[in-house]
Amino acid sequence: MWKSARSGAALLCVALLASACGGGEQAGTDTQPEERVKLSYGVWDATQQAVMQELAEEFTKTYPSITVDVQLTPWVDYWTKMKAAVSGGAAPDVFWMNGPNFQLYASNGVIKPIEEQVDTSVYPKALVDLYTYEGKLYGLPKDMDTVGVWYNKTLFDQAKVKYPADDWTWADFKETAAKLTDAKKGVYAVGAQLTSFQEYQYNTIYQAGGHVISPDGKQSGYADPKTIAGLKFWTDLIAAKQSPDLKTMTDTTPLQLFEAGKLAMYWGGSWNVAEFGKNDYTKDKVDVAPLPRGEQQATIIHGVANVVSAKTKHPAQASAFVKFLGSKQAADLLGKKGPIPAYNGTQQDWVKAHPEWKLQTFLDAVAYAVPYPVSKNTAAWQEAELTHLTKAWTGEVPVEKAAADLAAAMNDLLAKE
Amino acid sequence: MTGRKHAASRRPWTEALWGYAFIAPTGLGLAIFYLWPVLQTAYFSFTEWGAFGGHTWTGLENYTRLIADPEVGRAVLNTLTYTVLGLLGIPLAIVFAALLNRPKLGGVTLYRTAFFLPVVTMPVAVAMLWRWLYNGDYGLINQVLALAGIDGPNWIADPATALYALIVVGVWSSVGYNLIIFLAGMQAIPKELYEAASMDGAGRVRQFFRITLPMLSPTAFFISIVSVIGSLQLFDLVFVMTGSGQAARANPAYSRLQTVVQLFYERAFVTNDRGYAAAIVMALLVLIAVLTVLQFRLQRRWVHYV
Numbered sequence: 131m132w133k134s135a136r137s138g139a140a141l142l143c144v145a146l147l148a149s150a151c152g153g154g155e156q157a158g159t160d161t162q163p164e165e166r167v168k169l170s171y172g173v174w175d176a177t178q179q180a181v182m183q184e185l186a187e188e189f190t191k192t193y194p195s196i197t198v199d200v201q202l203t204p205w206v207d208y209w210t211k212m213k214a215a216v217s218g219g220a221a222p223d224v225f226w227m228n229g230p231n232f233q234l235y236a237s238n239g240v241i242k243p244i245e246e247q248v249d250t251s252v253y254p255k256a257l258v259d260l261y262t263y264e265g266k267l268y269g270l271p272k273d274m275d276t277v278g279v280w281y282n283k284t285l286f287d288q289a290k291v292k293y294p295a296d297d298w299t300w301a302d303f304k305e306t307a308a309k310l311t312d313a314k315k316g317v318y319a320v321g322a323q324l325t326s327f328q329e330y331q332y333n334t335i336y337q338a339g340g341h342v343i344s345p346d347g348k349q350s351g352y353a354d355p356k357t358i359a360g361l362k363f364w365t366d367l368i369a370a371k372q373s374p375d376l377k378t379m380t381d382t383t384p385l386q387l388f389e390a391g392k393l394a395m396y397w398g399g400s401w402n403v404a405e406f407g408k409n410d411y412t413k414d415k416v417d418v419a420p421l422p423r424g425e426q427q428a429t430i431i432h433g434v435a436n437v438v439s440a441k442t443k444h445p446a447q448a449s450a451f452v453k454f455l456g457s458k459q460a461a462d463l464l465g466k467k468g469p470i471p472a473y474n475g476t477q478q479d480w481v482k483a484h485p486e487w488k489l490q491t492f493l494d495a496v497a498y499a500v501p502y503p504v505s506k507n508t509a510a511w512q513e514a515e516l517t518h519l520t521k522a523w524t525g526e527v528p529v530e531k532a533a534a535d536l537a538a539a540m541n542d543l544l545a546k547e
Numbered sequence: 548m549t550g551r552k553h554a555a556s557r558r559p560w561t562e563a564l565w566g567y568a569f570i571a572p573t574g575l576g577l578a579i580f581y582l583w584p585v586l587q588t589a590y591f592s593f594t595e596w597g598a599f600g601g602h603t604w605t606g607l608e609n610y611t612r613l614i615a616d617p618e619v620g621r622a623v624l625n626t627l628t629y630t631v632l633g634l635l636g637i638p639l640a641i642v643f644a645a646l647l648n649r650p651k652l653g654g655v656t657l658y659r660t661a662f663f664l665p666v667v668t669m670p671v672a673v674a675m676l677w678r679w680l681y682n683g684d685y686g687l688i689n690q691v692l693a694l695a696g697i698d699g700p701n702w703i704a705d706p707a708t709a710l711y712a713l714i715v716v717g718v719w720s721s722v723g724y725n726l727i728i729f730l731a732g733m734q735a736i737p738k739e740l741y742e743a744a745s746m747d748g749a750g751r752v753r754q755f756f757r758i759t760l761p762m763l764s765p766t767a768f769f770i771s772i773v774s775v776i777g778s779l780q781l782f783d784l785v786f787v788m789t790g791s792g793q794a795a796r797a798n799p800a801y802s803r804l805q806t807v808v809q810l811f812y813e814r815a816f817v818t819n820d821r822g823y824a825a826a827i828v829m830a831l832l833v834l835i836a837v838l839t840v841l842q843f844r845l846q847r848r849w850v851h852y853v
Contacts, residue, residue, distance in 0.1 A: 206792070210816045210817060213598070213599065213816075213819055214816070216599045216600075217599050217600035218600075234598055238597065238598050238599050240599050324797045325793045325794055325796075325797045376704070376797070376799050377683065377700075377701035377704035377705055377799055378683060378684060378701060378704075380701065380703070380704035380794075380797065380798045380799065380800075381681075381682045381683045381684055381686075381701050381703065381704055382682065382683075382684050382685075383794075507598075509818065510818070512793075513796065513818065516793060516796040516797055517796065520796065520797055520798075520799060520801070523797075523799075524799045
């Protein structure tokens with residue numbers, strides 16, 4: 131039965147004699163140069179979805195045969211979903227990458243290095259280094275961020291405390307913090323947040339002259355007394371009740387407390403501009419100052435890059451899109467509506483978008499910024515950071531011991547990389 | 548006679564065939580979506596996974612690691628505590644059902660709705676609601692306690708209270724479901740028994756303990772099996788109440804709240820340790836099987852079938 135059906139089909143083909151069977155094939159090869167391609171583009175920030183869509187449309191104007199489908203996955207699920215998609219061979223052609231995840235993706239060969247020569251001098255060096263693995267560049271920086279101290283001017287005025295100066299020090303910070311704390315009103319100076327290393331611990335660790343990981347990525351820096359001094363900066367604030375304790379910050383995040391007028395200062399990033407601009411309470415009450423100087427001045431710099439999936443079916447088109455996203459044209463558009471663009475010289479538009487705030491602070495910080503500390507499997511030791519430091523934050527164990535335990539655990543994990 | 552006999556011996560055969568044909572879609576569905584994943588998971592529990600797929604056979608390594616892992620031990624302990632204390636919801640449901648099971652009680656529908664509402668509400672919504680109630684700063688519970696001059700704890704962030712706070716929510720959200728089933732069970736008890744008992748001079752309380760409870764024991768058995776399995780698989784409530792990933796880990800009560808399934812989720816999807824996650828979930832399968840068999844064994848002592 132099966133056999134006869136097949137021979138029947140063959141006969142039919144012979145009967146039609148290439149008029150249909152052959153003709154179809156020929157038509158196929160003719161259309162190939164005009165191939166229309168739809169690229170998928172994975173992003174995680176809903177506030178940037180509109181500007182990303184706009185960039186995609188700009189790109190299509192230059193390359194009419196390529197359209198881009200912007201796919202938003204909220205941040206909390208982004209990396210979980212991305213790992214599943216990459217494992218299942220369904221990753222977007224182009225997607226957003228961050229520092230902590232980059233080396234894992236690059237070392238496993240699931241993203242494509244940028245083969246052609248690109249002028250990287252137009253981006254901050256720290257970001258180019260962040261996305262370079264074994265001498266190869268994998269992603270073009272899209273935006274950048276640094277950290278500053280957002281402060282509530284109303285609470286400063288009420289406590290009759292001077293606004294932070296541009297050259298303030300740890301000593302100034304501590305003095306200010308003591309004056310701002312008002313237990314009766316439930317007002318704290320600052321929230322010593324544990325979960326956001328980029329805004330809190332990492333900054334003070336480098337300000338104290340310590341380090342999180344050795345430059346070769348093989349040794350933990352948590353055993354260094356200077357690193358511990360950077361951690362104590364925060365636990366001391368909790369002990370002095372100038373920051374809420376960890377339990378309170380678990381129930382209500384420092385961001386919520388700041389936006390409710392319960393925190394006088396909030397160590398936050400340039401990305402908070404969108405958040406504080408749309409919040410009715412903060413929009414005309416806050417401003418920003420540089421981070422205080424410890425033994426040295428430091429802030430963590432980080433930025434998102436666009437990368438190409440190694441398994442994309444359209445590598446040429448995907449690279450063209452990444453190059454476009456890294457261009458001055460794209461940066462100009464981004465700066466007006468989104469975060470600080472990474473392309474040097476285009477950042478002023480971002481500063482001008484909010485004249486009510488001293489946003490120049492975030493750009494000036496680039497001069498003394500430290501790259502976000504990473505290794506091949508950053509996520510593994512970031513889990514250890516939380517596990518061990520939680521105990522120091524609650525006061526269950528002294529900071530020195532928590533840091534020593536963490537250093538040991540982290541070294542074990544680094545040895546396995 | 549012979550003709551009928553012939554027909555009878557042939558009919559069951561075609562009938563059986565039809566029967567199988569009708570259950571085939573479900574059977575196929577079960578095989579593909581339940582049986583196959585179980586077998587696959589069992590296989591994966593002997594493997595180690597790369598960050599982006601691809602696995603190698605490692606034999607019993609995951610299981611030896613599992614036995615030594617304090618996190619697993621803690622998660623099992625938390626889950627068992629939750630399960631055992633969660634069973635307190637059963638007597639509670641019986642008491643409520645008995646109170647509602649009065650012929651002359653007005654507004655029964657209203658009460659039933661009130662009790663059943665938490666059951667039909669999404670677990671995520673339930674968890675969000677309780678998170679606000681439990682908030683140490685502005686939560687309703689602590690506001691009320693403050694009126695009485697009591698300084699309430701951060702219920703979900705305090706290691707001393709977190710697990711119990713969670714159990715309260717679990718019991719609260721399951722009591723309605725159990726109650727409805729008990730109520731149905733009570734209404735199925737023949738009225739004659741009570742009539743006979745009252746003629747013999749038994750009071751209400753005596754009737755409850757001598758008639759209602761024994762007659763309800765099969766229902767109670769069913770409920771205890773279902774709630775034990777449900778409690779052992781607890782995930783959504785904790786996941787929403789503590790947040791996930793970093794926020795959850797920074798909760799001082801994290802180690803008191805983590806359940807086996809949550810640990811499985813973290814290992815499988817957050818840290819991408821799939822083989823180990825498979826081993827954790829196989830251990831859970833064994834735990835559920837053991838506890839269920841144990842319950843079936845014990846039922847002979849307390850369940851009365853009519």
